[in-house]
Amino acid sequence: xxxxxxAAAFLLCFGLWxxxxxxxxxxxxxxxxxxxELTASRGPRDMxxxxxxxxxxxxxxxxxxxAAGLERNRAELLNDYFTGFAKKEFAxxxxxxxxxxxxxxxxxxxxxxxxxFYSPDGGVIQLQDDAEYEVQIxxxxxxxxxxxxxxxxxxxxxxxxxRWMVRLLQNVPAS
Amino acid sequence: xxxxxxxxxxxxxxxxSAGEAFAVSSSGTGSETFYLIGPGHVAKRQFHAxxxxxxxxxxxxxxxxxxxxxxxxxxxxxxxxYVTPNRGAELVLLVHPSRVPVGKxxxxxxxxxxxxxxxxxxxxxxxxxxxxITKETAVSSPPQMTRNGVGWKRLNSGLKDxxxxxxxxxxxxxERRVVQQVAAEPCKLHASAEHKGDRVVLQTEPVRDCRGNSxxxxxxxxFTKLDKLGRSTVDAPIKKGVARTEMGFAGPATIxxxxxxxxxxxxxxxxxx
Numbered sequence: 001x002x003x004x005x006x007a008a009a010f011l012l013c014f015g016l017w018x019x020x021x022x023x024x025x026x027x028x029x030x031x032x033x034x035x036x037e038l039t040a041s042r043g044p045r046d047m048x049x050x051x052x053x054x055x056x057x058x059x060x061x062x063x064x065x066x067a068a069g070l071e072r073n074r075a076e077l078l079n080d081y082f083t084g085f086a087k088k089e090f091a092x093x094x095x096x097x098x099x100x101x102x103x104x105x106x107x108x109x110x111x112x113x114x115x116x117f118y119s120p121d122g123g124v125i126q127l128q129d130d131a132e133y134e135v136q137i138x139x140x141x142x143x144x145x146x147x148x149x150x151x152x153x154x155x156x157x158x159x160x161x162x163r164w165m166v167r168l169l170q171n172v173p174a175s
Numbered sequence: 176x177x178x179x180x181x182x183x184x185x186x187x188x189x190x191x192s193a194g195e196a197f198a199v200s201s202s203g204t205g206s207e208t209f210y211l212i213g214p215g216h217v218a219k220r221q222f223h224a225x226x227x228x229x230x231x232x233x234x235x236x237x238x239x240x241x242x243x244x245x246x247x248x249x250x251x252x253x254x255x256x257y258v259t260p261n262r263g264a265e266l267v268l269l270v271h272p273s274r275v276p277v278g279k280x281x282x283x284x285x286x287x288x289x290x291x292x293x294x295x296x297x298x299x300x301x302x303x304x305x306x307x308i309t310k311e312t313a314v315s316s317p318p319q320m321t322r323n324g325v326g327w328k329r330l331n332s333g334l335k336d337x338x339x340x341x342x343x344x345x346x347x348x349x350e351r352r353v354v355q356q357v358a359a360e361p362c363k364l365h366a367s368a369e370h371k372g373d374r375v376v377l378q379t380e381p382v383r384d385c386r387g388n389s390x391x392x393x394x395x396x397x398f399t400k401l402d403k404l405g406r407s408t409v410d411a412p413i414k415k416g417v418a419r420t421e422m423g424f425a426g427p428a429t430i431x432x433x434x435x436x437x438x439x440x441x442x443x444x445x446x447x448x
Contacts, residue, residue, distance in 0.1 A: 085294045089237055093216065096216055100217060102212070102217055104212075116325075120281070120327070120329055121272070123269055123286070137210075137244070142246075144212075144244050145242055145244055154296055154298075154323055170214075171238070171240050172238075
């Protein structure tokens with residue numbers, strides 16, 4: 001809990017000190033969710049404000065649950081915001097971690113999203129995420145590796161009745 | 176960031192493709208622990224420094240950044256490498272809606288996601304052809320180049336009701352979905368009435384759109400009767416092309432018929448027009 005509190009405090013500070021950008025949607029900085037900004041949308045479908053806010057919120061929540069799942073090795077935490085290829089992949093990772101006593105701790109420093117494609121029917125959105133985070137890899141209590149990363153992800157999200165789910169989350173090289 | 180002492184140096188290939196097994200040579204001596212930490216797989220095993228470590232196909236099926244970590248007691252060293260996705264080997268096709276009125280431009284949205292055999296997004300741009308095939312016609316799009324693994328096309332609905340097969344093809348790969356094309360709004364709505372005692376039987380002529388397609392069964396036709404008792408309404412679903420219902424008759428009445436945004440004829444019964 002102390003780690004989470006520290007992370008939240010850091011994120012709040014980060015939010016206050018971050019330079020101003022052309023933010024068109026962002027997750028609330030005061031919540032415990034990672035900071036997410038959606039800065040551009042390329043269409044072809046226009047994105048309504050409420051949709052934008054929902055995507056930003058649900059993507060932040062997805063990262064929060066992914067970090068919790070990889071930290072506690074609990075694959076069921078993925079159920080709320082992951083489906084399809086992404087859920088299968090991360091569930092396998094968590095099972096592997098649990099079998100080897102490995103876990104990862106993420107300190108999330110925020111995500112800058114760009115909507116690369118929003119389908120004409122509103123049924124799928126592809127996002128590019130430039131994420132900053134620190135990851136620590138443990139074997140039991142032993143720290144194996146710690147690194148602060150700037151990483152780019154391609155994301156596919158699809159809507160369900162009440163939320164957007166991450167269907168694919170793939171790390172790609174930053175061009 | 177790893178701890179200062181490097182237990183065993185790993186010599187990794189510069190480029191690794193997803194699912195392509197490879198060997199890592201190491202230098203040093205003694206028994207150590209090897210960890211492979213990836214986006215879709217985690218492994219841990221003992222090895223002797225100086226030996227070759229085999230990385231199997233399954234261990235690097237997921238594209239992304241991996242950490243290869245060697246630990247000698249409390250000291251660990253990390254080498255990162257990136258696993259690239261392969262060319263497309265599978266298409267995911269999302270078509271919407273499943274039912275569409277005929278004669279509507281850009282009514283059907285087809286989106287395909289190209290993934291490799293390990294379900295990684297295939298990032299190399301490739302040409303996907305979309306087709307719409309009915310019993311009578313087949314229409315193909317020019318190849319649509321994928322961007323970041325996604326290709327899409329809007330398609331017009333056809334002019335006749337029935338099924339249309341929407342497919343996306345990439346080389347020998349093909350994926351298809353079926354969309355039901357249904358009649359558009361009725362073109363002309365005409366009903367007739369037959370007086371039977373204290374009842375009146377109302378029935379439409381076959382309800383069709385302007386291209387002659389039968390409006391689907393289940394579509395609601397609304398009959399509204401206005402007489403001395405006031406207004407009464409009956410909704411009747413179309414069955415076998417026509418809508419039929421009965422209403423009570425209590426003297427002169429005007430009956431109107433409507434379906435969706437289309438209003439049909441008025442019927443005047445039992446009194447002067």
